[in-house]
Amino acid sequence: MKSLQTLVFLLGFILISGTLSAQQNPVMLPVVSSRINGINIFGKPVDQQTRCVHWHSQLDVIAIKFKCCDKYYPCFSCHEETADHKPEVWPQAEFDSKAILCGVCGTELTINEYMGSDNTCPKCQAAFNPGCSKHYHLYFETDGKVIGDKR
Ligand SMILES: [Zn+2]
Ligand SMILES: [Zn+2]
Ligand SMILES: [Zn+2]
Numbered sequence: 001m002k003s004l005q006t007l008v009f010l011l012g013f014i015l016i017s018g019t020l021s022a023q024q025n026p027v028m029l030p031v032v033s034s035r036i037n038g039i040n041i042f043g044k045p046v047d048q049q050t051r052c053v054h055w056h057s058q059l060d061v062i063a064i065k066f067k068c069c070d071k072y073y074p075c076f077s078c079h080e081e082t083a084d085h086k087p088e089v090w091p092q093a094e095f096d097s098k099a100i101l102c103g104v105c106g107t108e109l110t111i112n113e114y115m116g117s118d119n120t121c122p123k124c125q126a127a128f129n130p131g132c133s134k135h136y137h138l139y140f141e142t143d144g145k146v147i148g149d150k151r
Helices: 002-024 076-082 110-116 132-140
Strands: 035-036 040-043 062-065 098-102 106-109
Touching: 098 110, 098 132, 106 110
Parallel strands: none
Antiparallel strands: 035 040, 062 098, 098 106
């Protein structure tokens, strides 16, 4: 009978640890409807600071307005998965347009302001993800150069 008790104990342990690890690693984040400072965030946001199912670290707090549809999305993948058209990048001549939204304070930055911000919101000092600069070419016309990446 001792071995049966051990078996029951082990089974219980496996069940409990399985449940715990499932809670720590959610497979799907719930998509919520997000509106920041009166601006609707499209795509698949998961909170009210522009994080999305694709990018949701502490630093992922900006949304980008797409040139093609004039709507804010948390990221390129959000646009790809939910918009019904191909994305367009912002031409350099329009880098003075407000196209970046800080999810922490709700301020809209122009593309030039964002690129010159050193990954910190000029209004609320929130830290932006410096890795975003690797993806500038998805949103902005860059002539193939990597701009804004100081590393
Ligand atoms: Zn679009
Ligand atoms: Zn996304
Ligand atoms: Zn801010």
